[in-house]
Structures are given as structure tokens and as C-alpha cells.
Amino acid sequence: MEGPSIVILVEELEPFVGKKPKVDGSAPLSVAEWKLLTGKCICEVRSWGKHFLIRFEETWVRIHFLMFGSYRINHSRGRPPKLRFRFGKDEIEFYTCSVKILEQGISDYDWSIDVMSKKWSAGKALTNVKKMPKSSVCDALMDQSIFAGVGNIIKNEVLFLQRMHPERRIGDLNTEELKSLVRSTRAYCKKFYVWKKKNILKRNWQVFRKKTCPECLRTLTKKHTGIGQRRSFYCIKCQKK
DNA sequence: CAAATTGTTTAGCT
DNA sequence: CAGCTAAACAATTT
Numbered sequence: 001m002e003g004p005s006i007v008i009l010v011e012e013l014e015p016f017v018g019k020k021p022k023v024d025g026s027a028p029l030s031v032a033e034w035k036l037l038t039g040k041c042i043c044e045v046r047s048w049g050k051h052f053l054i055r056f057e058e059t060w061v062r063i064h065f066l067m068f069g070s071y072r073i074n075h076s077r078g079r080p081p082k083l084r085f086r087f088g089k090d091e092i093e094f095y096t097c098s099v100k101i102l103e104q105g106i107s108d109y110d111w112s113i114d115v116m117s118k119k120w121s122a123g124k125a126l127t128n129v130k131k132m133p134k135s136s137v138c139d140a141l142m143d144q145s146i147f148a149g150v151g152n153i154i155k156n157e158v159l160f161l162q163r164m165h166p167e168r169r170i171g172d173l174n175t176e177e178l179k180s181l182v183r184s185t186r187a188y189c190k191k192f193y194v195w196k197k198k199n200i201l202k203r204n205w206q207v208f209r210k211k212t213c214p215e216c217l218r219t220l221t222k223k224h225t226g227i228g229q230r231r232s233f234y235c236i237k238c239q240k241k
Numbered sequence: 242c243a244a245a246t247t248g249t250t251t252a253g254c255t
Numbered sequence: 256c257a258g259c260t261a262a263a264c265a266a267t268t269t
Contacts, residue, residue: 002247050248066248068266079266096265098249144249151247208247209269227259231246 001065003116003149004193006047012073013045013054013092021085021092027099036101037061042085047116048109049148053102060102069097115149115189125182126175133171137181139226140170147185152230153208158188159234160207165241166225166232207233 020041023034040056047053052063063069063083070077071094081093111119113128128146132139141147141155150158159166162184170178195201206214213220213235225232 005247064249066264067246068248068264070267096267098264142248153247228248230248 001050001069002151002154002192003047003049003114004189004196006050006052006065006149007116007193008197009052009071010045010047013042016085016087016090016092017042017045019087021087023083023085025083025094025099026080027082029099029101033101046106047149048106048111048114049116049144050151051109053106060105062098062100062102063094064098064100066096066098070095071097113146113148115147115186116193120186122179122182122186125185126178129170129178129182133169135170136167136226137164137170137173138166138230138232139228141181141185142226142228142230149189150185153205154185154188154192155230156208156233157192157206158185159232159239161188163239165236165239166223166234168241207235209233213238 018041020039023037036059037056040059042054043057044055045053050064052065054061054063065071071092073092074090076091076093077095079095081095082097083094083099085092111117112121112124114120125146129140132143132146135143137159138155141150141158142152144150155166158181162181164177164181173181191204192201195204207220210220210233212218215238216235218235218237220233221236223232223234224230
């Protein structure tokens with residue numbers, strides 16, 4: 001689940017803000033931690049990168065969906081959720097996710113690196129990315145301390161839009177190329193959000209899980225790239241090293 | 242149906 | 256100690 005999807009989740013939960021759910025689930029929280037959520041109302045929901053954040057009065061909860069996480073609103077999967085909120089006839093279930101109580105709240109979050117945030121800063125992204133000249137662009141884009149919210153789909157699509165090879169080194173790019181990469185990443189995240197909401201995300205994928213380059217019709221290369229060894233789909237002709 | 246995967250954390254090694 | 260690697264986790268989709 002990538003950043004834009006979490007923003008959509010926030011919107012879907014807005015109608016429940018101010019309400020007091022019955023809370024349960026199989027998440028491994030201590031008795032004391034469960035107690036922090038029971039009988040409390042949801043005061044606020046927000047996102048930071050791939051983190052979904054819920055404030056129960058004085059307590060912040062962080063849900064991270066990792067690779068396989070999902071959620072359902074009034075449409076249970078019929079297996080035990082990690083976390084469940086029930087409001088009268090409405091229920092929300094979160095599956096296969098990590099659930100954490102944030103002891104020190106959300107004061108440590110830097111909103112300026114969240115690609116979906118109003119406070120996002122292109123300048124900061126540029127400064128941060130320049131600090132890792134030895135890294136491949138594919139790793140830089142996936143670095144959550146620089147581009148919080150960017151995942152493997154966004155990485156692949158942005159690199160194709162930039163006609164940039166995933167294994168190019170940050171240090172080999174000039175400032176204009178880096179600026180363009182940073183801006184394109186933000187822009188694509190916004191598109192991802194719009195397309196996902198309209199349910200037309202997949203049909204807009206250019207290279208992710210695709211076989212042929214939409215530009216030259218050559219067969220795309222499929223390779224695990226970078227330190228992260230995440231799958232990259234790219235065209236060796238259109239995306240030069 | 243086997244394989245791949247919208248991801249991160251932690252332990253343990255060099 | 257910095258930096259890397261393997262392992263663990265987990266369930267749907269292709």
C-alpha cells in the first residue's frame with residue numbers, strides 16, 4: 001500500500017471521526033494498550049507516507065500495511081482482522097498490518113518529506129537526495145526518509161516517465177535531472193491518487209508488470225535492482241543508464 | 242498452481 | 256560502529 005492509497009483511506013474514515021467505536025482484533029497489543037483505545041473516540045485520522053495514523057483522544061495508533069495489508073469497510077473478509085472498529089452497524093477491519101501505539105505521539109513526523117502532504121518540500125527532497133550520490137535512483141526513490149509514501153509501483157512509473165534507468169547513480173545526475181525527478185515523483189503520486197479513486201489506476205500503468213515498452217514496443221527488462229533488490233520494469237532503449 | 246509480491250524491522254555478521 | 260545480509264512476517268493475485 002503506497003502513500004496515495006493511505007490518503008484515500010483517511011478520506012474514507014473521515015465520516016467516523018468524532019465517533020466512539022468498539023475496538024478489538026488480533027493485533028499483539030498489551031492489555032494496557034488495548035485499554036487506551038476502549039471507550040475512546042476517534043478524534044483525528046491522517047497519513048504520513050505509508051503510515052495511517054489514528055488519534056484516540058490522547059493516544060496515537062499507527063497502522064502500516066506492509067506488502068500484504070488491506071482493509072475493508074462494511075465488507076468483512078470473514079477472517080480475523082488485526083484491528084476492528086465497530087460503530088453501530090458500520091464496521092471497519094484492518095488485515096495483515098502492523099499496529100503500533102505511538103508512545104510519543106506524532107511529534108517526530110516530518111511532514112515536509114511526505115510526498116502527499118501539503119507541507120511537502122521539493123527543495124528538501126533535492127537536498128536529501130544529493131546526500132546519497134552513490135545510491136541508485138531506484139533506491140533513492142524508495143527511501144522513506146526522503147520520499148515517504150513512494151512504493152515500488154510509483155518508483156517504476158516515475159523512472160519510465162523520466163526515461164531514466166533504475167540503476168543510474170544519483171551522483172551521475174545533474175541538478176536539473178534531479179529536480180525533474182523530484183517534481184515528477186510528486187506529480188505522479190497525485191495522479192496515482194486520482195486514478196486509484198476512479199478505479200483506473202492499473203490501466204494507466206506504463207511499465208509496472210508490463211511486457212512491452214509503450215514507446216518503442218521493445219520487450220521490457222524485468223530485474224531486481226539496487227540495494228533494496230525490488231523488481232524494476234524498464235526499457236533498456238528508452239531508459240538509458 | 243507455483244510464483245511473485247503496492248514493505249519493514251530486527252538480529253547477527255564482517 | 257558502520258554497513259551489509261538473511262530472516263521473519265503474511266495472503267492475495269497472476
